[in-house]
Amino acid sequence: MEMEEADKGEVFERNNKSRLDSHPGAAAGTACRLTDDLILEILSRIPARSLHRFKCVSVRWRDLIADPANRKKLPQTLAGFLYTTTAGRNRHHFASVSRGAAPFDPSLPYLQPSKYKDMAQVDACNGLLLYLSSSKNMVNPWALAEDDFRFVVCNPATGRWVELPPQPQAPADRFRYNCMASLAFDPAVSSHFHVFCFEETTVETYMTGVNVYSSRTGAWSRGDGGIVEKVALFFYSKGVFVGGMMYVIGNPKGISNEHVLLGIDMQGKVRRTIPMPYGRRFGTIGSSQGCLLYAVSSVDDNNKILYSEIELWCLKDCDSKELVLKHTASIDELMSMTGEKYRVVGIHPDCDTIFLVSHGGDTLSH
Known part of the structure; x- marks a missing residue:
């Protein structure tokens, strides 16, 4: 922004x-x-x-x-982060990284409460925002029945928005629920956007399908993901859209200490499965300067997490089959000054900068 x-x-x-x-x-x-x-x-x-x-x-x-x-x-574009707090109901806020005011009203008054009673931010991609919106209060948004919510994509700079139609019906013999959703939009390629909605069911505890909405057609398409190995996605995790592919982190069923990066095309098919470094779970994916990045705490020789050191791994292009180590950064001085531990919360889209948040969640650093 x-x-x-x-x-x-x-x-x-x-x-x-x-x-x-x-x-x-x-x-x-x-x-x-x-x-x-x-x-x-x-x-x-x-x-x-x-x-x-x-x-x-x-x-x-x-x-x-x-x-x-x-x-x-060219001019850098990041002004800050949007985030949601859930004290009683969802409230939307803006955290500035340039010490300026929000470039728009984070509460989106033209949608809430005039159109929707409650909204939860799900994702953002290149200036567009994806929300779950409902006429009910959403304590746990993903637990809502399908008739109780709609996805909404909004351009906060213009105030324009679109409500997505209901997703395709789930099989009659099982209850389906959404485990995560991601937004795909690249204005340099097309003015159209896509929304990926990943689902699981009460029968299987791994991803059973991917619904993809296209603003070009105005409709959802449904796929089974094309997965050879069964992978469970993490609730509230994020997807990253880079080079025409959506990337998400998952856990192969039955292998608790291994995590993989799934590359999914615009038809909802898994095209590649890439092992994560050491199978570690304490990481964040993002994109910068056209590359997919993975930021994670280092480990010592005994596989113990070193919170004072951050590794930045890179997937250079869509043909890459492994992540390679790009940078290692020490935050020991920051931890000594504040007495707090930190995790990576974001990666700057244009600069060699990562953003950290304290484990208490109220201190942003970079």
């Missing part, structure tokens, strides 16, 4: 709008004469909010802005 110098970008666009509208041919001709280096130099000097708007100028500009090789030259 972006917000710094937003007013400057709006002034720039407003001052130039009449000239561009009056002489569209001249503007197009002038733009064509600019080299990519000159365009990047110009774009690097504008606010992040305007940068995202300028993706709509042309396919060429969109590709320049979206190219991972150019991201370090």
